[in-house]
Amino acid sequence: MRTINPRDFNRATRSTSRQINRLILLNLVREFQPISRADLARRMAVGRGMVTTLVKELLAEGAVYEGALTDVPRGRRPKMLHVQTRDRLVVAIDIRFSRTYLLLSDFGGNQLALESFGTVFDPGQLLDELAMRVRRLLRTHAAGAHCEGIGIVIPGMVDRRSGRVFNAPQLGWRDVQVRSGLVERTGLPVHIENSGAACALAHLWLGPGERRSGIRDFVYVTVSDGVGTGVVVNGEVVRGHGHTAGEFGHIPIGPDGPRCLCGAQGCLEAHTSNLATVARYLGYDFSPAVARELLQQSSVTVDDVIRRAGGGDERARAALLETGRYLGFGFSVMVNALNPAQIIIGGEITAAWNLIEAPIRAEIGRRALTRRAAETPVVPAPGGGLPRLRGAIALVAAPAFAAPQVG
């Protein structure tokens, strides 16, 4: 049940009904492809005539294509429909502290080409480099196919509407216009988003239909050098009033505790990030100074800690168990606050899933209000890797399938 904002609404025009039905039809094709016109008519509960005209439009636009005829027990053989993914390309860009990744992909998420380079921190220079690489990617790999846009994910606060980066501490950016800069350089539509939100977006929009359908509330947690989270509520990504929602990484775990890189004390991130785990293993108290030291001269990584724990190193095991306990503590806040259908956890730490699962579950169980909430599934991020880049793809692909906003 949503309000109609009387100062900013979308009125229905002559073509609104058609737009709605066209999008529903497109989504049905996407979900049930290959599918015949007659089947679509049955699923939509409309006459086959309407399906004919709608499909004709979608065919003309290249949104769907006709496949082979299928064998049926009786009657005329139907011509099956599919959504067009191969000829519609997306350039996904993931800007991180150490490196920047570019992925050329089609609408279905199939990877065509992946490359990376050391991140340049000057925005203008970085955009120049990106534009050059985008052009090169399209020249060499996109044989005639159309590029629908560029999706960029950034570790920081982003205004999706205006295309500006408010604040990205890792990159040292403040109030940087990314979108218009890249639009000017490439002439392509550009979408930007925070990397945590983008991971959630990818989970919501890409991947198999069974996973997508039905789940309207979840939290996607990425544990790496920091702890990023993307929150989906009522089937929509939560961005918040000032574009800083979903920062569960910086909820306090207690009034005291280690000082976090963000300046506050006792943040979840300061207890559970890869750096925090490594610091714990090495016997240091976590602090911004320790974190910076670990980042620069990283003799030991989390991967090392996980390997050693597997090899029987008791101190490594203890450090990981402690990380699991704190993660569970943070997850219990999510469970009580949002009651998500599931919590998805990604990052290197999932390699130690057999170790951390138990303390996570125990902590949630201890603090959840109902039995059902206590059993909230916590699942390692489904495979395929590159969740951030998948999020960048979703940024471009999702609007083509999203429900129109009316009212």
Add this chain to the structure above:
Amino acid sequence: MRTINPRDFNRATRSTSRQINRLILLNLVREFQPISRADLARRMAVGRGMVTTLVKELLAEGAVYEGALTDVPRGRRPKMLHVQTRDRLVVAIDIRFSRTYLLLSDFGGNQLALESFGTVFDPGQLLDELAMRVRRLLRTHAAGAHCEGIGIVIPGMVDRRSGRVFNAPQLGWRDVQVRSGLVERTGLPVHIENSGAACALAHLWLGPGERRSGIRDFVYVTVSDGVGTGVVVNGEVVRGHGHTAGEFGHIPIGPDGPRCLCGAQGCLEAHTSNLATVARYLGYDFSPAVARELLQQSSVTVDDVIRRAGGGDERARAALLETGRYLGFGFSVMVNALNPAQIIIGGEITAAWNLIEAPIRAEIGRRALTRRAAETPVVPAPGGGLPRLRGAIALVAAPAFAAPQVG
């Protein structure tokens, strides 16, 4: 940007466009009443002809009515339109541990009659009593006006769709079908909701337009014997996957801390409820046993503590300041997790606003990630009182104005 669920969608039919535009028009009248047809046409950017036909329909249904002519500097004088609220009644019911309240109100939230009785814990008996009182209220006060339905708010987990109460520990209810029971007894449409969510709903749907418009993300916190919260994200109330979302009262404030009535340790509620404040003032460590004792033989209430703090009692001041500090701590979690446009706080504690505001602000400021987030407004609940009953009214009134779901 929301997904279309290919297994459960709303197709556009011939009448969909009209339904959408009718609702927009109704909302415009609600927001800007009194308003003329010509003004409506300008605001909707349609011809006056369409407004004429839509208004004719709404007049016939009794959703709006024509008022007086207005003076204008030039031209024909317009006939002003208003939404019909006086002839459309709602019975709002608030079931609480100690007493149950019934309010007869119109669609505009104007109170016509208020009564209460000691809560009966047997669901069947309570429904009988309620049905009797609803009938009596309508007989004596509703002179011919139509009752649009009954709204019930309950301190517990509720499934709004099925009308069931999953679990209401205060009432000792588990899996109680409230809606169908009351529908059978009264023949009226019945809506039920958790009381925290209902308070948020009232804030979202009732009250002056300036407050409503634009604010799509907020948290409504009620501090009484417990701490209840209603969360609104993207303009919709958050219910969660298992109907237990919005329980910020039971997020942990630290790994240790006082045991809460819910069974967990260190919940926000165990630090900041009225009972916790009183216990702190009296020098007790909070525990379920202490809470029950305070509930039964309450020699001192929060109101007393606030009065004494006002009178110069240093221990009372200290207890309230501490409560404020913990509240701020809890609010900082909301700010980082959801980045709401504002946090609304209700309950007796707001009488000590001059005391608790500073520690609340300080704690949020210390932990928020951005300056804007640090300045998230925390406002005492706007007057009018009876937020729960207003929520019950909103349960019935809101659907009449809600945007239709398409896609």
Add this chain to the structure above:
DNA sequence: GGGACTTAGTTCGAGAGACGAACAAGACAG
């Protein structure tokens, strides 16, 4: 006071699109 001008509200015709019925195109059994 009467015409010119303005604004509000209604009526009407054209065009877009949902919707249902009829029809053409395959496929198969007898």
Add this chain to the structure above:
DNA sequence: CTGTCTTGTTCGTCTCTCGAACTAAGTCCC
């Protein structure tokens, strides 16, 4: 070849948007 069944297209009808013409009711100016 004929009857039956299913898919896909075409076409007329009905609903609804949308703009233009028209009526109603004011003010302003000469």
